[in-house]
Amino acid sequence: MNNKVKTGILFFVISLQLSAMALSAQTEKPVLRVRPEVDAIFNQGVILYNNGNFHGAKRQFERILGKDRWHQRLTSTLIMYSKTLTQLGHPDLAEESIRQLLLYFPKSRYLENARFQMGIIHYLRNNYVTSAKQFLWTTDFAKSPILRQRGAQNARIVINDYLSLSEIRKLRAETAGSQGLAMVISAEAMQYFQQGNKDAGVELVRNFIEQNPQAARSKDIQNVLSGQVKRPTGRQxxxxxxxxxxxxxxxxxxxxxxxxxxxxxxxxxxxxxxxxxxxxxxxxxxxxxxxxxxxxxxxxxxxxxxxxxxxxxxxxxxxxxxxxxxxxxxxxxxxxxxxxxxxxxxxxxxxNLETQARALARYAVDSLGHRTFVTVAPQDEYGHQMVDAFSEEVDRLGAEIITQRWYYGIPEKLGGQFKEIREIAFRRMLEDSLRRVLPDYANLNNDSLWTEYNNFVMLENSLKEDIVESSGFFRVENVNAAYFPVYDEDIEYVARQFTYFNINAQILGSENWYFAKSSKNKKLASYVDKAIFASSYFYDPExxxxxxxxxxxxxxxxxxxxxxxxxxxxxxxxxxxxxxxxxxxxxxxxxxxxxxxxxxxxxxxxxxxxxxxxxxxxxxxxxxxxxxxxxxxxxx
CATH class of the missing domain: 3.40.50.2300 (Response regulator)
Known part of the structure; x- marks a missing residue:
């Protein structure tokens, strides 16, 4: 299946989970219950978010946004989940989380945070007028002084740098708050100044002050009345x-x-x-x-x-x-x-990630001579960016990606993924062997042949498990390299299980594999020895x-x-x-x-x-x- 389709399906499923909340609202009023374990999970998510580990934070918040989401931390979790998704570049899902908050808890104390967050989401979508509206609302009506200040800063940026004169005029007609209106009027006046129509700008501001005398104290209005255009001096x-x-x-x-x-x-x-x-x-x-x-x-x-x-x-x-x-x-x-x-x-x-992944693919094919590859990666934006670029380069060079496997969360159990790789590899080995000796192979039933082959192998070797399950007995030999662009905290799990499932292939990794050098886990060194990875940096301390x-x-x-x-x-x-x-x-x-x-x-x-x-x-x-x-x- 196409990687982009996979990503779309993932986001679609999560979106459906959030949307299900809206559907249930038509038949029942949510009742929040105290779940003691929720606080610890939520706090861990916040810590991960504050440390910049947005993928880890997302995992934690999703643990308490499942079927039992009606708990004491739901509103704050929806806000933090939206902020996390925004950081990860998923504004659509981020907006859905905010909309659920507004739908269920319209009087929540997090309402102003939700409006501010919507301003950021619309900014990322290039919906600048809508973004400015949200920030202007925060500027005038948020109770938090910090949020009001940030709303004003954002509103100035969006209005001054992204809106046309016609868009600013439209925004002026839709702005209710006094501070926000002063900001919009100032931006409109500056647009007139830049067009050389200073008289129109001055008249606009004066009329506004006449109708709103207190606006004369506005920082934005004062800047317009006293502002001078800076000119270059030639200094660097x-x-x-x-x-x-x-x-x-x-x-x-x-x-x-x-x-x-x-x-x-x-x-x-x-x-x-x-x-x-x-x-x-x-x-x-x-x-x-x-x-x-x-x-x-x-x-x-x-x-x-x-x-x-x-x-x-x-x-x-x-x-x-x-x-x-x-x-x-x-x-x-x-x-x-x-x-x-x-x-x-x-x-x-x-x-960037694409450049690194493509460089590693070229090295594996051109310098090492590898022709067959498998990949295992996290099912998220990072994993898809790396695997997509790597796979495209492998295809371009005439080599082959045999299969791509994905995982969610912490990869403590990858048995399913590695067993699938083993089965695909052994099936391919059987197919390649039979094609050489059976002219009419294309007309045979592959599944029946696979079953008969497994029965033969088990009988011949006195085994109770088939060739896929017998990882200690049968090694995969027809995969040249396995590409694992995983997070540093996932390396131990992936490398250990790759060794256990007995796939004789060159390990290829991403820059995160540098982490293994500083890991305190002594066993990890044996798992990653000879692994090759691409990195943006390298220095030899000796x-x-x-x-x-x-x-x-x-x-x-x-x-x-x-x-x-x-x-x-x-x-x-x-x-x-x-x-x-x-x-x-x-x-x-x-x-x-x-x-x-x-x-x-x-x-x-x-x-x-x-x-x-x-x-x-x-x-x-x-x-x-x-x-x-x-x-x-x-x-x-």
Whole structure:
């Protein structure tokens, strides 16, 4: 079955489960019951969400949104589930969760959170007028001061950056709150100013103040009356937006240390060059904050480029604002497919998931000579992105994916998936053998032949189980490689069960397999030995060049450089190298970034693909006696 169809079926099933709540409302009034175990599951989901493990959080919330969903935490679970699905890029399911909250609990204290969340969902769908309405409602009517502030920030971004003059006029007619109306009037006036019709803008604002004298104190109105258009001065400025507080602060601080060290090395190399002003903003690990900050930085024409953020979801949102203003944005960490595809000014310094999966497929087919593959992956967006790209590349190269297997949640029990792989492999072996000796094989009943073969094998070997079940007795030999793009916490389960089910194939993995090197599970090393995986980064701590870099970095920054520091350093190496060429406009900066090829960084080489604007360099690595070794690759 087509992978996209599988994903669609999954989402359809979950949507039906949520929709079933609406159907039951027509016949019965829900009664909430206290279930003691729910609080612990909910709290664990919140912890996972706050730690950025959105897939794990989704699993927890779904545990308490099943048949017994009518519990004391239902309203808060629906809100958190919607927020989690939004982070994972599933706005349709996220909206369904919010609609169930509004349907069943229209007077819930989470109503204002629901309206705010709907604003984000509509923003992601490019429904900007509807999004602005939700944020404006939050601005005027939310009880939470924080939510009112965030609503106002979001509303300004959507209205100023995404709405046309006609859309703003329509929004003005549909806005009830005084603060929201002042915001809309201000945006409409600014549109007139930008068109050169300043008189119309001033008249609009004055008429509004006459009818609403208190509006004169509005920040938005004051900005219109006193605002001046900034003009470029010719200085080079770099904007940096990273999470320096909040749940992703450790990653953000690591990236920033790397960027600062790259700036120091740039100054040492070009002591006579004009100073580059670096403006740093803390996104607080918050998508709304980061959008507001890039909007602020964009308004300064001397900002030639922005670096940010850490999380894929937040980076994509920032990229939308940056692209709308022609501002180059370089993402130092983001690996999701499609972020650079937002527009020609967006770049990913890291190879995305598709690039990594395709590179591994090419290595397996071209360098290792493998022709037959199986895959096992999580049934979610990440798993499908990886398997789709890998499978397409294998097909393109003329090799074959024999079967694809999927799992939900934590893969503690994969017996069904691996038994299916064993059966498919043995059936294929039998078919290949019989085709060579039976000319009329195509006319025979395959299922009957399979049953007779199993009976023969069991009788011949005095076995009580068939060839599929007898994994300790019969090894699968006709699968060349098994691709497992799984999460780091899933590696132990997958690798152990793969070994148990006796499939003699090369293990291929994703970057998450790096986790196995630092795992405290000593048995895991034997399961993953010789496994090959693709990674966006690699450094050999024993090489002299890296030891010198590490020591100098420690001396300058006070910490030992790890993955995030290296990603930040390489991104800084790219950007400060571009600035050293004297670029003084955003378009010139964008063109120079496009020309980056073969730039040797500390985590690997940076090759910006001229079509995708993604770093196309991928490291092919292998576990060898619990050490990670880089394999020679013709693509390097």
């Amino acid at each position: 400025k770099l904007g940096i937006i990273l999470p320096l507080s909040g749940q992703f602060a450790d990653k953000g601080k690591g990236i920033l240390r790397g960027l600062k060290y790259a700036q120091q090395k740039h100054i040492e190399r070009y002591p006579e060059a004009p100073e580059i002003e670096v403006i740093i903003r803390d996104s607080e690990s918050n998508i709304i904050k980061s959008i507001h900050q890039i909007q602020e930085l964009e308004s300064d024409p001397d900002i030639l480029c922005v670096v940010g953020e850490v999380e894929n979801f937040i980076t994509a949102a920032m990229a939308g604002v940056a692209e709308s203003k022609g501002l180059p944005l370089v993402a130092p960490v983001a690996s999701d497919n499609g972020i650079a595809g937002i527009g020609p000014h967006i770049f990913q310094a890291n190879p 090489k002299l060049a890296f030891r010198l870099f590490r020591n100098e970095f420690r001396k300058a920054m006070g910490v030992t450089p790890e993955k995030m520091e290296l990603l930040g350093y390489d991104t800084g190496l790219l950007i400060f190298g571009v600035f050293a060429k004297g670029t003084n406009t955003r378009e010139a900066t964008r063109n120079e970034i496009m020309a980056i090829h073969g730039l040797q960084g500390r985590k690997g080489i940076i090759n910006i693909d001229e079509f995708s604007r993604v770093n196309k360099n991928v490291n092919i690595l292998q576990f060898q006696e619990n050490e990670v070794v880089k394999l020679p690759n013709e693509a390097d």
